[in-house]
Amino acid sequence: MASRLDVTLSSDSVRIVRQCAPALRKVLSTKFGCMLEIHGVESGMEAGTGPSRKPITPERRFSISLSNTVNVSVWKADLTSFKVDAVVNAANRQLQHYGGLALALSEVGGPEIQKESDSYTKRQGCLKTGEAFCTGAGNLPCVMIIHAVGPNVPMNPTPAIIERAAPELEKAVVSILDIVEKNKLQSVAIPALSSGLFNFPLPKCADIIVKTLKKYYDGKHYSRSVPLKIQLVNHDEPSVTEMKRACHQILDKTPVLYSQAAVHHNKSVAKSPTITIGIANASLTLRRGYIEEQETDVIVNTIAPNFNLSLGEISFAISKKAGSKMQTEIKMANNKFSKHVYITKAYNLRCKQVYHTLCSQKFVDSNGKVLYEAVLDCLCLAVKNKHKSIAFPAIGSGNLGFSKKEVSKLMTTAVGSFAHSHQDKIDVHFVIYPSDADTFEAFEDYMKFLAPDSSSSHVEQTEDFQHSKASAPWITLCSNSVEMTSEARRWLEGLLYNASGSVTVHSNFILHFGEHEFKQLSRESKRNVSIEEFFENGCASITVKGNLAEDVVVARLQLEAMLCDAQKEFVKEEEHAMALESTKKPSYDRKPVDSRHPDFRQREAHFQYDGLKVVKVEKVVNPALEELFELKKKQQKTPGPPQQRYQRISAQFCDMVSHIGFNSVCTPPDDPKYGEGIYFTSTLKRAMTVWRSLPEEEYLYFVEAQVLTGKSTPGQRGLIVPPPVDEDPGILYDSVSGGTDINVIFSGYQALPEYIITCKFGHH
Template sequence: MEETKDLIPLQPPEIAILKRCRSAFCQVLQEEFGCTAQIHNVEDDSLSPFLTSKASIVSEIKYSKQVARQLKVSVWKGDLTNHKVDAVVNPANEHLNHGGGLALALSLAGGYMIQQMSNEIIKHKGKLLTGEAVLTPAGDLPCKMIIHAVGPCVSRSPSKTELDSASQLLNNTIWNILMKVDYERLESVAIPAISSGLFNFPLPKCADVIVKALKLYSEKRNPGARNLEVRLVNIDDPSVQHMERACLQFLGPSDTKPKQNQGNSSAQSSIASLNLGNVTLHLKKGAIENERTDVIVNTIGADLDLSSGQVSAAILNKAGRRIQEEIRSLKFGYISEGDIIPTTGHNLDCKEVYHTVCGSNRATGKMVQQILYSVVTNCLEIASSKSHSSMSFPALGTGNLGLDKDEVSHIMTNAVVEFSKNYKGSKMLIYFVIFPKDTQTLKAFEKKITSTKGRLQNTSSTNSKSSGFQDSQDVTTEPNIELFASSKTAIREAKRWCYEMLHLSSSSQCKTIYNNHVVHLSQEDHKKLMTLQRSFGVIITEFIKEGKGGVIINGDPHGILCAALEVEAMLCKAQEDFARDEERYMWADLEQMFPADEIEKMSNRLYKKTAIDLNMKDSEVKQRVKTFEKFGLTIEKMEKIENYALNQLFKLNSKRIKPHHKPLYQRVKAQFCDLICRVGFQREYAPPKEQACGAGIYFTTEADEAFTLWEDNGEEYIYFIEAQVLTGKQTSGSTDLIVPPLIGTDPLVRYNSVMNKKGIHVIFNGQHAYPERIITCTEKKSFI
C-alpha cells in the first residue's frame, strides 16, 4: 500500500511540550498507530536518560591508562545496556532478583532469559554470598555474557567500622569479577559503581576501593596473561567524575585525550559535509578499521577471504580471526556480485560489519556501476531497518577492482543523496573514510560532495522541485510534525491523538488516561512515575475500578500534557511486554501439542492482515456492508486476519468446546487492533462500560449492541473485530465471576462461557476465540 503523510504546524505551547517529551511522543505514535513522526525545527530538551531513546545515549571515554603491559583501565560515561564489551557486570542482590536500578535495566534489555537463568542459579545453588560473582548468557545485550556480582549493602549513615568491613567485601567482589574474566579468557569487561546506588555505599569511597583493587590486580597479574581492558562505565555524571578522580589519584594521568566512542565518528575531522535532511554525509581521512560507528562497511571478494585486499585485511587484523569464521558460517553456496553479509563487529568499535561483494572479473563497465550503486543503497537500507544511526564506508571498488576514483565518488555520493530523499528515521550520520595517503581519491570525493552541495543549495534557493529532493511543504523552516503511515485511517487517528495530547484548556487541571495495562507496570515504572511528578510538578494517581484501569494526572496544563506523554509511552512499553509474554505462553502451549518440525513451520508464518475489496461481488461482504448500514455505520475498510499459531490453538480447543453458530463482535480502540492480531483476545484490550457478566472477554451478537456495551472513545473511526467464539455450554453471568461457574458439585467441571439476554457472550480464556476480520467504520451523520 502506498504510504500517506500529513503535516501538522506547531504553535509555541506545543513546541514547549515536544522540546521536553519528543522521544515519548514519537514512541507512542509508532506503537499505537504504526505512524512515524518527524519533528522539524524543534530542539530536543529531554529531562533525563530514561525519558530519552537509547539511540541518543552515546558512550564517551573520559580516561584511559595502560597500567600494565596487558592491562588497560578506562573510564566511560555510557549506558551499560548497549555498551559493547565481552562482559558487563550486573550489580545484583543475593537472590539475583533483578527488580530495580541497573539490574532491572540490564534484565529488561537482555530479555526474559536473564531473570530465568538467574532463577535457575538460585534454585540449584541457593542465595549468593556478598562478594560472589556468577555468569549467565547475555541474551539480547551486545556482549557475550553477564557477570552478576553481589556487592555489600550498608545502612544509610554507616559507621566507620561498618564501612571498613563493607570496603573489604567490595574489594573481594571486584577480585571475584576479575577472576571470572580471567577464567573465561575475556578481553574486555565493563564494571559500574557497584553498591553505590540502592546499596547505599558512599560513592567516593566506592570509586577508591574499585580503582585500588584494579591497581593491586595489575601488580599481581601473570605477566604472560592475555590483553584485558577494564572499563568503568556509568551513566550518571557523579559516578563518572569520581571514577575519573580515583584513577588519576591512584593510577596516574590518562595516556590519551578523551574522545567519543560507540556512537558517532568524529565529525571534527570532516573535510567536507553534506546536509540532507535527517541524513548528514561527512568526508574524512582515516583508517576504516578504527571507525567508531554503528556499522562499518567492508569490501570482499567472492571467495570471502578477508586477508585479500587492503581494507578487508585491515579489518581482519583488528577484528580478529573470529570475524572470518563468522562470515564463512553465514554464507553457503554461490556468492554473487552485490551480496551483503552482515556480521558482528568482534574487536572493532562497531555493532556490525557489512561485508559487500562489489564485483569480480566477470562484471565490467556499466554492470559494475549498477552493482556498486545497489550495494551502497542496500547497506543504507539495512542499517535503517535496524535503527542504526551511524555508518562508515571506505572508497568501494578503488582497490583490487581498480574502478575510476571519480566514478566511484559519483556513484557513492548519488546513492546517499537518493537514499536521503525517502529516509524517515532519526538522524543518521554517514562517513566516507579515505586512507590519508590516498590523496587522489580524497580529492575526487571532496570535489563531488562540494559540487553536490552547491547544486542542492541552488535548487533549494530557487524553490525548484525538479530535483525531487523535497516536496514544497517539506522545505518550510517553521516548526512542524510530519506524519507517515501506511493508510489514511492511521494518519487520521494519529492526527486526532496529536491534537488531544498537545492541547488542554487553560482551566483544565486534570487528565485521565484509560489503559488496563497499568496493572502490569513494574516497580521501576512506579519509581519513574514518582520522578515524573517531581519533573513536571504534577500528581499522578493510578486507579482500578469496575474492571477499568488507568492514570489520573493533576496539575497545570503544561505539566499535565508532558507527564501524559511520558505515561502513555510507559503504558505502550507495558502492553508490548505483556504481548510478548502472551506470545511466549502461546508457543509454550503449541510446543506441548505439536512435534518440533511442525513448530518450526509455524514460527515462519507470522500473522498478517489482507485488505478485502468492498466492491467485490462476494455475498458475505455485501451482507456485512448492508448489515452495518442498517445500524448507521459505513464500512470504510475490511481486513482479513491470518494467524497460523492462534488458529491452531483455536482448532484444538474447538474439538472439545462447541463454537457459537455465528460470528461475534468486539469493539476495540485503534491501538489494540494489531495486538489482537498477534496474541488474540485479552481482558486488558476491551473492557466494557460495565462488567455485568463478570471479569471476562466480552462479545456481542450484533455490531449495534457494541454501542451500549463499550463507551465511545472519541476516535476518528470505529473498530470491530469479527471473531469465531467457542461459547460451548453457557449459563447466565454475574458481576462477581472471574471464571465460569461450576456446572455441578465437581470443582473441575465448569461452564465454558456466560451470557445475558441482550446478546452478550463472555469467555474467560483468550484462546477460545479467533479473530477473523477487522472492520473499520464511520458513523453516518444524521441531519434534522
C-alpha cells in the first residue's frame, strides 16, 4: 500500500536540507526505501543540489546593452550545463563544496574542482568574504569556475545586519568582474550570490548585483575593447523574477509588472495553494497571485502622497492594466470617501471599483494605527456600497517600511475586528506576489493564530495544501510500506529536531571504507567538526562533534550517505558472489502474508505470548539463497535438521537480508562474546536482549530463519571461524553456541531467511 507522510521544516532545518538534499535522498532511499519530495526549499537554493535537479531548457528573460561591448541578460537555466566562458560558484570561505550550487558544480564537474580548491586553501588559507578566485571547470561546459564568497547572514536577518553585509556582496561582485577582465573573458554566468544557503534577502541581493554591474561598467569611467556578455543565471523562478525586476528598474528604468512576470509562470500560480478561514460573517482567503488580475468586486491599491500611480510596483501594475484614465481620475483628488481611501472606476480591470489607500510611512505611523484604519475603512466602504468581495495586496511591506509580520498582524486583525462588529457578509482576499514566500508565510502564521480564537471559524485548505505549508517548507516521504514511511519520518525528525553538538554513528560498513571515503571524512573534519573512529564490542563507530548542532548534522548526513554507498557496493559484491555459486539468477521478493492465513495467525499467537503485536508478516522468496542453503546442507558432515531461529534487525536491513541473506556486517550483537559470526536466538525474548542496543525505532523487525547449526561447540570471544573438531585443523565445527538459546554461524549460506515479521510492543 502506498504511503505518504509529511515532515514540516523549521527555519534551522531548512539550511540543513539545502546543504544536504542529495545525501538525504540517498540515506532515506537506502535505509527505508523512501522517496523524498522537498517543497518550498529548492526555490531558495542557488542552482539546486546536484543530479536530482530536473533538466532546464535555457530561457532568456531580459537583455540590455550597457555599452557597445557590454550586454547584461537574465536567464532561467541550470548553471551546471550552461555554455559560457566562466560560471560563478557561490562558495564558502573554506571552499568546501558540500551544498547548494557549490555541490552541484562539483558533482558534475568532477573531483578535480575540490582538489584544486583544497590546494588553494592549503597554500593561501581561507578566502575572505568578498574575495574570489578561479579554478578549472572539469567536466563542465565552461573554461573556468570563479569561486566567490558572498556574505553569510543569519536566518531572517535584521535590516541592520543586511546594511552591514551589503558592501561585502558588492565587493564579491567586483572581485568576479576583476577576474573576468584580467582573463579577458567574453561571457560569465552569475547566480544570485548569498541568497540561498547564506540567507541574504533575494530582492536586495538582486538590486546590489545589478547596481554593481552598472557602476563597474559605467561608460563614463570604463571602456572595454572586446565584447562581454554578463548573464544572470538562476534555475528557480523567484531568483529569475527578482533579477529581471532589478534589471528593469536599475538598467532600463522600467518597473517590472506583476502581469509581465505572470506570463512565465501563470501555470504554477494557478496551482498555488490557498488557505481560508471563516471569522464570523467574513471569509478570509490567503493566496499567491497578481493583484491587478483579481476578479473581486473591489481591488485595493496603495498610492503615493502626490497621487502618481507609477510610483510603487503594485500601483504601477494596477494603473498600467487599468489604463491612463485612472491616473486622470485620481489626480482630481476630490472623491475621498473616508479619511484614508479614494475610489475610482475599474476601467480595464476585472473588478467593479478600485480603492486607493493613502498610508503613512512607519516612522510617522509607528504603531500602525493608520494602516489598520485604512484596511478597516476599505472593508466598511465595500459593504456600504453593497460589494461582496474585496482583494488586498500586502499594504505597507514595501516603501512604507513595515515588517512583513507587522503588516500581516495589522491587516488580519483589522479583518477580524470588522467581522465581529458587522453583520454584512464579505469575502476578503489577501493576494501575495507569487515569489514573496516570506510575506506569504507571515500572513499564514497570523491567520493560523487568529483562526482558533475566532467564533464560528473554520480552516479550509485547497490544492493539496497540507499542514499549512504553502510557504512553510516541508518534506514528503513516499514508499510502498506504511511502516517504513513511519520509520523514515521518525528518523528524520530525530535528525533535524533533536540535534546536538555530538553524535555517534554505529555501522560495520565503516570497515569497508577505502581511501576515497577517508579523504571525504578528512574534508568534513575541516567544517568546524571533529571526527573520531573507534571499534568496540565487534562494531565500528564514528563520533562527530562540533560547536554548532547544524555542522554536526550536516557532517553526519554526509557520513550516512557514504555508509549507504558502502552498503550498496557490499550488496553488489555479494550478489556477484551468489551468481558464481548458484545456478539461479539472483532475485528476491517479500510477499505479504494475509492476516487471515494460518502462517500469519500462527506467528501472531507466538509473538503475542512474548508481549509483541504482529503488524505484518512477509514471506521471503529467494531461489538463489534456497539453492545455496541446500548446497551447504549437503556439504555438512553431520547436518542434522535445520533449526528455526530468530534474528532481530533494524529497518535498514530488512531488504538487504531478503536480497543476499545473512552477514555479520548487518546486525552484530551487543556483545559478541561467542565469536565474530552471525548470531541467532531460539526465542524472541532472548533476541530482545542480544540486540538490545539497536536504533530506537517505532517497530521491531525479526527475521525468522532456518539455520544449519550442524555439529556445534561452545563459542568464545574472538572466533572468526568455528574451532577445529579435533587436532586436525581442516575439520571444523559447523557452528558455536552460547548456552541453549544462542547459535552462531560463520557462513551466511547456513541460514535461509523465510519470514520478515514486523511488530510492536503490546497485546492490543
